[in-house]
Amino acid sequence: MKRMVFSWTVALASLLGPVYAKASDDKVVEISRDQAAIGEVKTIALLPIIVQLRFDQTKDVPDPTRVAARFAVADRLAEILDQKMRAAKRPTMPVEAAILAIKARSWTSIDTCITTATGTWNSPAETVRNRGKDEVTLLALRSAMRQSPESVTAFAFSWHGLPGSRQGIAAFHAGVDSKPDIPKLKELNNKLHADAMLFCEVSDLDEKDLGLTYRTTVPLIYGIEEVKGTRVHIHCLLIRAQDGAILWEARSTGTSSGNVADRAINVSRQAMEGAGRAVDGLVSDLIEGTGVPPKK
Amino acid sequence: MKAVLGVNCFLLTFVLLGPCANAADQVEVLKRDVEGLSKVKTVAVLPVIVQLSFEHDSHFPDGNRMTSRLAIATGLPAMIEQQMKGGKFVVIPAEAGALALKESNIDPTELYSAHANTTWDSPAEMLRNKSKDELALLTSQADLKKSPDDLTPFQYKWHNLPATMTGLASFKMDPNASLNVEKLRAVASKLDADAVLLVRVTDLDMHQSGNGSIGLPFHFRSRVNMQFTLVSLKDGTILWQARAAGTKSEHARPRSLGSPQDRRAMECAAGTSEVLINDLNGAGASGK
Numbered sequence: 001m002k003r004m005v006f007s008w009t010v011a012l013a014s015l016l017g018p019v020y021a022k023a024s025d026d027k028v029v030e031i032s033r034d035q036a037a038i039g040e041v042k043t044i045a046l047l048p049i050i051v052q053l054r055f056d057q058t059k060d061v062p063d064p065t066r067v068a069a070r071f072a073v074a075d076r077l078a079e080i081l082d083q084k085m086r087a088a089k090r091p092t093m094p095v096e097a098a099i100l101a102i103k104a105r106s107w108t109s110i111d112t113c114i115t116t117a118t119g120t121w122n123s124p125a126e127t128v129r130n131r132g133k134d135e136v137t138l139l140a141l142r143s144a145m146r147q148s149p150e151s152v153t154a155f156a157f158s159w160h161g162l163p164g165s166r167q168g169i170a171a172f173h174a175g176v177d178s179k180p181d182i183p184k185l186k187e188l189n190n191k192l193h194a195d196a197m198l199f200c201e202v203s204d205l206d207e208k209d210l211g212l213t214y215r216t217t218v219p220l221i222y223g224i225e226e227v228k229g230t231r232v233h234i235h236c237l238l239i240r241a242q243d244g245a246i247l248w249e250a251r252s253t254g255t256s257s258g259n260v261a262d263r264a265i266n267v268s269r270q271a272m273e274g275a276g277r278a279v280d281g282l283v284s285d286l287i288e289g290t291g292v293p294p295k296k
Numbered sequence: 297m298k299a300v301l302g303v304n305c306f307l308l309t310f311v312l313l314g315p316c317a318n319a320a321d322q323v324e325v326l327k328r329d330v331e332g333l334s335k336v337k338t339v340a341v342l343p344v345i346v347q348l349s350f351e352h353d354s355h356f357p358d359g360n361r362m363t364s365r366l367a368i369a370t371g372l373p374a375m376i377e378q379q380m381k382g383g384k385f386v387v388i389p390a391e392a393g394a395l396a397l398k399e400s401n402i403d404p405t406e407l408y409s410a411h412a413n414t415t416w417d418s419p420a421e422m423l424r425n426k427s428k429d430e431l432a433l434l435t436s437q438a439d440l441k442k443s444p445d446d447l448t449p450f451q452y453k454w455h456n457l458p459a460t461m462t463g464l465a466s467f468k469m470d471p472n473a474s475l476n477v478e479k480l481r482a483v484a485s486k487l488d489a490d491a492v493l494l495v496r497v498t499d500l501d502m503h504q505s506g507n508g509s510i511g512l513p514f515h516f517r518s519r520v521n522m523q524f525t526l527v528s529l530k531d532g533t534i535l536w537q538a539r540a541a542g543t544k545s546e547h548a549r550p551r552s553l554g555s556p557q558d559r560r561a562m563e564c565a566a567g568t569s570e571v572l573i574n575d576l577n578g579a580g581a582s583g584k
Contacts, residue, residue: 064559065556065559068556068558068559072367072370072558075370075371076366076370076459079459080458080459083458084458094394094395094398095391096391096392096394096395096398097395099389099391100389100391100392100395103389103391159559161559161563161566161567162375162559162562162563162566163375163378163379163566163570164374164375164378256456257456266360266363266556266557266558267556268363268367268556268558269359269360269363269454269457269558272363272457272458272459273456273457273458275458276457276458276459279458280458
């Protein structure tokens with residue numbers, strides 16, 4: 001009898017297939033808005049997307065897969081934003097224009113943020129490696145940064161097996177937003193000639209429980225497994241180029257559906273899905289002030 | 297005794313398997329104009345174009361593998377810029393090429409003479425998989441099979457991603473792709489460079505075997521084929537053209553999936569581009 005019940009349960013679950021809970025609590029939090037000033041903005045320059053990593057976790061080097069996922073989001077976010085803004089009839093200047101202007105000044109994208117630095121890239125304050133020989137260098141000591149919760153420093157992450165490194169902002173406490181360096185942005189705009197600049201950062205990437213599903217847990221053995229989606233946190237600012245005034249500031253989260261066959265294989269794909277949802281809400285909030293993603 | 301034996305067998309498995317291996321990349325030089333190359337000082341890297349071929353695999357392209365192609369297309373220009381620094385040529389930032397194309401309203405695929413029977417509004421063939429990912433082709437697969445050297449633009453749309461990827465599709469994996477000189481001239485006017493480097497990822501193959509157990513750990517094998525073409529912006533002639541195939545093989549520990557798919561594809565592509573850049577600089581292939 002027990003065997004029959006078990007067989008029927010397995011058969012029924014197999015027929016039903018995987019069931020996923022949908023993420024519904026993605027939201028946009030508008031921090032500030034100057035509606036009159038936003039209305040006067042005609043040209044918006046998109047600045048390169050900043051990636052933030054938190055170093056207050058126990059591990060010395062953050063998980064290289066998740067760091068790669070953040071940069072994958074940053075690399076695609078400018079295009080996603082451009083597409084959504086174009087669809088909302090507010091086209092932006094291509095991000096490449098801002099990157100070239102930054103490179104022409106021998107800066108990097110993180111030079112547009114205010115950071116604490118006691119070292120330089122040639123002699124960083126701290127270098128940490130993991131067993132896989134992935135390396136992270138920091139421009140300020142972690143021990144010193146933990147004493148000042150609101151400050152951030154710069155990091156460079158290099159993956160073993162890949163040339164070069166990627167730079168971003170290292171935070172040591174949760175919920176710390178990167179602050180744009182207004183004088184530098186004004187200088188940058190001498191080349192861009194935009195009315196306003198859109199400064200965005202991938203401020204966090206975490207896992208979110210989406211419920212339970214019946215699927216393969218260990219190869220060839222079926223069972224109940226917790227489904228986790230990747231949640232992306234994005235923080236955006238619209239800065240008036242003339243005086244550096246913040247016209248709009250918002251935070252948004254977007255969670256992937258978890259509906260990818262082999263989640264562990266492609267965290268970047270999940271992160272991009274989450275980022276798309278977060279951007280939907282952000283663009284809607286910037287243009288219409290609603291913060292509600294458009295219905296599809 | 298049994299426990300000691302078990303531990304030894306377990307350790308032996310790892311020692312025998314090893315963590316990963318890279319196969320030597322081989323460069324096949326298709327053209328090299330030594331005199332023309334000597335006149336080139338500045339090079340601009342144009343956006344990477346990915347290619348799909350239906351000769352060996354006519355199935356709908358796998359969504360995860362397509363995101364790996366997207367990762368290569370997005371990340372490789374900056375890596376090539378890095379690899380070319382300190383070499384024979386002065387390299388212009390990769391963003392300059394992308395911006396020049398955007399300002400000229402040219403899609404990177406238009407730099408090749410591609411065959412298109414229709415437009416994106418009504419593509420010649422629209423394929424969908426069970427997940428509702430979409431592949432649009434401007435020439436049908438049947439027509440491509442009739443003329444295997446033809447290239448046609450494709451557009452891939454993931455059901456759950458806000459991204460669309462364009463590239464070139466063909467029946468043969470290595471068709472004789474010719475350049476659209478007119479479009480190249482339009483881009484040239486916006487670039488302050490002597491030559492442009494066109495990068496085409498002609499194939500990306502990723503295999504996974506094993507089941508994650510001690511006896512059969514996961515084994516991943518990635519293979520990427522790439523073709524680099526350096527074109528003079530003065531007269532549109534090909535100064536150097538070469539192709540290479542790179543493989544990366546990796547074993548992952550039980551209950552682990554090793555480094556993710558995109559990273560493996562990127563590592564493989566970065567290794568292959570390095571040997572191609574070495575060849576362009578005249579240093580010859582340096583297979584790892």
